Amino acid sequence: MTGFFTKQETKSAEFSGGKLKTCYSCGLYKNCITPKILPCGDYKKQILNIGEMPDEISDNAGTPFQGKTGRLLQRTYKNLGIDLFEDCINTYAVNCRPIIEKDKTRIPTIKEIECCKRRLYSLIKEYKPKLIMVLGNVPLQSLLMDRWMGSVNTINEWRGFTIPDQEFKTWICPVFSPEFVNTVKDETTAQLIWERDLRVAFSKLTEDFSKLTEDFPVYVEPKITYLEDISKLDKIIKNNQIISFDYETTGIKPHAKGHKIVCCSIAMNENEVYVFEIPKDKEKQIHLIKILKNNRILKMAHNCKFEENWSYEILKTHVRGWHWDSMLAAHILDNRPGITGLKFQTYVNFGIVNYNMNISQYLEAKGSNDINKIETLLSNNRDKHELMKYCALDSIHQYRLAIKQMREIECKSLPF
Numbered sequence: 001m002t003g004f005f006t007k008q009e010t011k012s013a014e015f016s017g018g019k020l021k022t023c024y025s026c027g028l029y030k031n032c033i034t035p036k037i038l039p040c041g042d043y044k045k046q047i048l049n050i051g052e053m054p055d056e057i058s059d060n061a062g063t064p065f066q067g068k069t070g071r072l073l074q075r076t077y078k079n080l081g082i083d084l085f086e087d088c089i090n091t092y093a094v095n096c097r098p099i100i101e102k103d104k105t106r107i108p109t110i111k112e113i114e115c116c117k118r119r120l121y122s123l124i125k126e127y128k129p130k131l132i133m134v135l136g137n138v139p140l141q142s143l144l145m146d147r148w149m150g151s152v153n154t155i156n157e158w159r160g161f162t163i164p165d166q167e168f169k170t171w172i173c174p175v176f177s178p179e180f181v182n183t184v185k186d187e188t189t190a191q192l193i194w195e196r197d198l199r200v201a202f203s204k205l206t207e208d209f210s211k212l213t214e215d216f217p218v219y220v221e222p223k224i225t226y227l228e229d230i231s232k233l234d235k236i237i238k239n240n241q242i243i244s245f246d247y248e249t250t251g252i253k254p255h256a257k258g259h260k261i262v263c264c265s266i267a268m269n270e271n272e273v274y275v276f277e278i279p280k281d282k283e284k285q286i287h288l289i290k291i292l293k294n295n296r297i298l299k300m301a302h303n304c305k306f307e308e309n310w311s312y313e314i315l316k317t318h319v320r321g322w323h324w325d326s327m328l329a330a331h332i333l334d335n336r337p338g339i340t341g342l343k344f345q346t347y348v349n350f351g352i353v354n355y356n357m358n359i360s361q362y363l364e365a366k367g368s369n370d371i372n373k374i375e376t377l378l379s380n381n382r383d384k385h386e387l388m389k390y391c392a393l394d395s396i397h398q399y400r401l402a403i404k405q406m407r408e409i410e411c412k413s414l415p416f
Contacts, residue, residue, distance in 0.1 A: 026115035028096035028108075033060035036095050039123060045087035045205060048129035049073075050120065052093055052138035052177055055105050059097040064090040069178040073135075076178075076191075080198055089127060093120060093139035108138055110145070110314060117142050129170050130205055133198075134158075136177025143172065147349050147353050149343070149360050153382075155180075157338045160197045162204050164212055164351035168217070171209065172351075173201035190396045218400040219272060224392045227276035230287045231265070236274065239296040242323060244399035246301065247310050248374060254313035256369040262313050262378070263388055264288065267395035270403060275392040277378075289317050298323035302342040302398045326398050329405040346397045349404060355393050358386045 029035035037054055040063050045292070057067030065073050065084060073082045086092065094108040094116045120142055134140050137155050144152045147167070158174035165172045165323065175197045176190060184190045213219040227233070237243060244267040250259045265275040281284050291297055292311055301307045304325045311317050330340040339345070347353045356363075365372040377383040 013211075021098075021111070021115045021118070023115060026096075026112050026221060028098055028112060029093070031099050033059045034096040034097075037062060037064060037092065037093040039089050039354050040064055040085065040090040042086045043089040043127065045082065046127070047082065047088040047133060047205075048124065048127060048137035049084070049088050049090045049133045050093055050130065050135060050142070051090070051195040052136045052179065053108050054092060054095070054097040054354055055179075056097070056103055061067055062067070062395060064092060065178075070181050072182055073178040076195060076198065080195070080204060081203055088133075089129075091120070091123060092116075093142040095119065110141070113138060113145070117146075124168055124170070130209065131201060132165075132168070132170055132172045133201060134174040136180060138177075140174055144353075148347075151355060153338060157344075158338060158348075159193075160200065160334075161348040162201055163348050164209065165353070166351040167353065169209060171201070171204045171207075173197075173204070175201065218270065218404065222267075222270075222392070222396040223272045223276045224389060224396075225272075226276050226388060228285065230279065233274070233287050233291060236268070237266070237291055237297060239294065240298075241268070241292075241390040242298045242404065243299065244300040244395045245307065246388060246398065247307055247392040248394075249310055250371045250374055251365050252368040254310045256339070258371055259314065260375070261310055262374055263391050265388075265391040266291075267392075267399040270396070270400050273392045273396045273399075275388045275395075276332050277388075285315060289315055291318050292319045295321035297321055300324040300326065300398060300402050302345075302394070302401070303327040316331070324402045326402045326405060329402070329409065333405065333408060340392060342398060342401070345401055350397070352397070354388055355397075359390050364385075366394065 020189045023036065024030055032054070032182045034054070037058065041091045042050075051064060054064065055069065056069055058064055058070065064070070077084045077088075082088065085284055094112050098108050098112065110335060120139075132143075133380050134143060134155075138160060140155055141152055156173055158178055163172040163174075176194045181187065181190045181194050247264050248263045249261050253259075261278045263275060263277050265273055267273040278288070292299075292315070294321060298321050299319060300342075302325070304319070308319050308322075311319050326342070326345070327340050330345050339348075343354075343356060346355070359374075359377060362373045362377055374387065377387040
């Protein structure tokens with residue numbers, strides 16, 4: 001399938017775990033007052049608000065965001081210059097109220113979220129919003145569970161980011177749900193964080209998403225060159241150049257017997273990257289080792305300790321000329337736990353999700369010293385190409401991220 005969704009997304013939206021996900025398999029519609037509450041709003045500013053699920057008052061009214069939490073959302077939006085029902089269209093990640101008792105609403109299950117997901121994706125496709133406001137954990141799960149490799153975790157890790165999602169072609173803006181803000185003990189602090197996140201999200205209304213590729217090279221497909229002969233690196237890489245490099249290895253730690261660096265990529269700038277297998281011949285490895293030892297070639301990596309350790313243990317070389325570690329910089333810019341990984345940073349900064357989908361299972365090992373299955377990818381050309389492409393993308397995304405971080409931190413390098 002071509003167009004708005006990939007084949008994998010279309011398949012998983014309807015069949016999760018091989019089972020058909022529909023309103024009938026969900027069953028929530030049988031017990032609520034207003035089954036399948038319809039989206040509501042005039043949509044003048046093209047904002048899509050996705051709440052978690054209807055509460056009792058919204059279920060009775062048949063309209064999203066009624067009652068106490070709805071009034072809080074209306075009032076807060078109005079203070080920021082947005083009318084909830086004139087400027088937006090409003091819906092829920094789960095459209096039928098999950099009921100415990102008459103006056104109590106429970107959190108939807110993963111199955112219930114999956115059953116409503118196809119409807120939500122269709123709504124995004126139909127309305128093509130400028131902003132998607134993700135109000136809480138449930139819509140976050142709905143939008144990411146099939147597209148994110150690993151656990152989505154909670155809104156605490158995602159709130160405050162304005163994500164230029166390259167598949168949905170819109171800004172995805174996760175924030176606290178109004179229900180959370182209304183019930184948290186430290187309500188004043190939560191309200192201040194919430195309003196700040198909303199203000200940042202609404203600032204994106206003035207940015208034309210369609211011009212992102214034109215204005216920012218980070219959204220352009222990079223030029224990937226596959227090197228068969230790494231002696232060419234001697235002419236490609238010059239002194240006084242900044243590069244980003246990345247290894248794909250047989251494990252996490254290099255100390256156990258049998259570990260190898262399988263391939264390496266070197267990004268020359270924001271749009272050009274070279275990738276190659278590590279030669280088994282020690283004499284041929286010298287072309288890479290000379291680059292690593294040259295302190296006039298400035299090096300960047302995402303968690304440079306990883307590349308440093310593998311370089312020393314496998315290539316018997318200390319890396320000289322370290323310039324930037326984008327993982328450390330990510331921690332400086334935002335010290336929340338769980339957000340400094342390159343895949344997370346690539347998505348929240350550039351909107352590119354799951355570029356590791358095809359090979360992630362081969363990178364997993366039981367323990368930090370165990371050998372993974374990465375070398376099996378070298379047995380045929382297609383899988384080898386996927387591995388090399390993934391390695392190249394790691395370097396180019398790191399380079400682009402580092403440049404963006406430098407602008408944000410307003411300095412040329414960290415004081416290593």
